[in-house]
Amino acid sequence: MSPTHPKDLLLQHLCGLRDQIHALEHGLTTGTDTPPEEKVLRYLSRMKEAVAQTSHFVSADLSSEGWNSSGAVDTDTTRAVRHDARNHLNHLSGPAQMLLRCLPDEPWASATQRMRDTLDACLELIDAYGSSTGEPQGFLGVLGRGEETSAPLRLAHDAVSASIVVADDDPLNRENLSDVLTQMGYQVTAVEDGEAALKAVATGDHDLLLLDLEMPKFSGFEVLEQLARNGHLQHTPVLVVTGQRLVDAAVRCIALGADDFIPKPFHVDLLAARVKSSLERKRLRQKEFEQFFPADLAREFARHPDLRNMDGRAVDVSVLFCDIRGFSTVSEKAGPEVTVRWLRAIMNKLSNLVIEHDGVLVDYAGDELFAMWGAPRECPDHADRACNAALGMLALVDELNAEWQATVGFTTDFGIGINSGRALVGNIGTDRKFKYGPLGNTVNLGSRVQGATKYLRTRLLITGETRRRLSPDWDPASLRKICHVKVQNIAAPVELYQLTSQSGPQWEVLRTLYEKAIHAFEAGNLAESDLAMGELFQHFPDDGPGRLLNLRVAEAMLTPEAPLDFVWTLPGK
Known part of the structure; x- marks a missing residue:
């Protein structure tokens, strides 16, 4: 030789x-x-x-x-x-x-x-082995050759939350790949055969699979076929990293659903770039859901797209409707361009509060925001979270007026209604537009409660159902019972409470006098109710719920022959 x-x-x-x-x-x-x-x-x-x-x-x-x-x-x-x-x-x-x-x-x-x-x-x-020409026909050229970088591997921006499965039957290859990915900050799970790769993707919470082709139990091709069949390729991208360099193998992998094909020996920079690219594409899908869900829930939807098609299920939830007061006036006075900037600034802040309190942004309807707590992830304290988010919204009012009042020529304020109960929750959108949210009487009533804030001249109302779901350590002094009302298109009366962040002696006097008056009125003791209202108006003549109750007491006293109905019917939505 x-x-x-x-x-x-x-x-x-x-x-x-x-x-x-x-x-x-x-x-x-x-x-x-x-x-x-x-x-x-x-x-x-x-x-x-x-x-x-x-x-x-x-x-x-x-x-x-x-x-x-x-x-x-x-x-x-x-x-x-x-x-x-x-x-x-x-x-x-x-x-x-x-x-x-x-x-x-x-x-x-x-x-x-x-x-x-x-x-x-x-x-x-x-x-060149096995070919008279030195390069077999249909051969992928040497990738990653040329000038080598000496720069250290940089921590990937998406590494904090990204989990990668490395599937290779060769222990040194697993070690090399794991070493590179770990130095980039990724979490790595290494498995040695196709069966373990399928199990890891099916049962774990992973973002990417690096897959060898020649493996025991199931080959890389068979793994790709099964992932495509069970739908996991929709949410877990696959990079094939293999010693095969023939074009046919690469074409077959891509046709089966792989995102990319990297021949061995792999080039570290090329591998790092393609891993980042695959994760970034997945990240873009996740960002679609971050418009409506907290980051961890958006991640769950991006990883498990089958959740987007889930049938409705009955869940105990709290819903919040927040209306921006004076939208029509601002639109007329400030014009469309300023109005849109004002509305966007407000909705951004309100939306952030919903997400910060682990809520779901269900919808925007003009000047109204609709949010939900309690699904798709079970949340026993959904009423507390909704109420805390609402109090946070009211705390924004002074800041928003300092920023926008001079521009729009109008004081920004909110009307917020919260209700809790069973609702049918799922994808309530269409094949063309995904929309996750609740349907049912609980939702309809929540919207009507928001409307009641205008008639009762208060900013935040919750129903008795929400009140009963608040945790035992919720401060009862933050709540004032307002009345029982009957809203349009809903037969059963609903008990309403004002929720506030106010505290101190003044609020306690107002709350005590008002609740004394409303309890007396509902018991049919008009004289006692009138007496309490008289004392209340000495200190709080502009209290909205108090003025409405005073009118109802006076009307009942003027018509003693009429049966007393302590349920007030809202005059509109």
């Missing part, structure tokens, strides 16, 4: 690489006052083990005839050998690239680059 035979050249390159590894290790451990980092020694140890295994593989498994037959035909056998040989080179290439990042200064950078050049020469020889 000629000394220039490709197999001999390949073994010579590997022998030279072994010497380069030992020389670098010796220089780092004896030729400098600063000991090398632990990970540098780990990479060198990994390369020493890998170069010995690769040399043995080339000697034992690569036939000399695989290069020098003019009539060589690329067969399944030669393709399998090439695949395994590239896997062996990947054991060397990954640590070598990581070393270049760990050792950016001379003379170590040049020594590491020489190892990379040797590996490139090895790869060219292996790619």
Whole structure:
């Protein structure tokens, strides 16, 4: 056999690489006052083990005839050998690239680059194996060759929350891939066969799958087929990282639903870029849901798109309707451009409060916001969350007026209604437009309660059902019973409470006098109610609910022959 035979050249390159590894290790451990980092020694140890295994593989498994037959035909056998040989080179290439990042200064950078050049020469020889032309027809060229970066791997902006599954039957490949991804800040789960990959995607909360093709139990192709069949490819992108470099393999993977195809030995920069790209596409899908849901819930919808098509289910929820007062007046006075900017600024702040309190933004309707708590994730304290969000909205009023009153020529204020109860919750939109939210009497009543704030001249009302769902440690002094009302198109009367962040002696006097008056009125004791109202008006002549109750007491006293109806019928929506 000629000394220039490709197999001999390949073994010579590997022998030279072994010497380069030992020389670098010796220089780092004896030729400098600063000991090398632990990970540098780990990479060198990994390369020493890998170069010995690769040399043995080339000697034992690569036939000399695989290069020098003019009539060589690329067969399944030669393709399998090439695949395994590239896997062996990947054991060397990954640590070598990581070393270049760990050792950016001379003379170590040049020594590491020489190892990379040797590996490139090895790869060219292996790619020529099994083909008389040196490159099989339909072959993917060497990807990632050329100028190597010595920049350290940067923490990915999406790494804090991204979880990646690495599926490869080769332990050193799993280790190399996991090492790169971990240094980028990703959470990594490594599995060794196709069956484990399918289980990880089905049962775990993962964002990306890096998939080898040649694996036991299920091949990468079979994994892709099953993921496509059960719908998981819709929410878990797949990058195929394999020793196969034929175009046919890449085309088949993409056709089955893979997002990308990366040949081994992989280039670290190329791998990092494609991982980021796949996660960014998924992140864009997630951002669609972050318009309406808290970030963790939006992430759940992006990962599990089947949730978007869920049938309605009966759930206990709290709904909130917030109306911006004076919208028509502002629109008339300020004009459309200013009105839109004013409305957008307000809705942004209100929406942020809903999301901060783990609510769902169901809809915007002109100058009204509709939000929900209690679904799709179970939330036992949904009434507390809705009420806290509403109090936060009222706390914004002074800030908004300081910012906008001079511009719009009008004082911004809100009317907020909250109701709690069973509702049918699910995708209430269409095939064209997703809309997650509740339907039913609970929702209709919540909207009517918001409308009642105008007639009762108060800013925030909740129903008795919401009041009963508040946690035991909710401060009862923040609530004032207002009345029982009957709203349009709903037969049963509803009990209303004012919710406020007010406190102190003045609020306590108002609350006590009013509740004394309303309880007396509902008991039919008009004289006692009138007396309490007289005392209330001495201190709080502008109290909205008090003025309405005073009118009702006076009307009842003027018509003693009429039956007393303590349920007040709202005059409109």
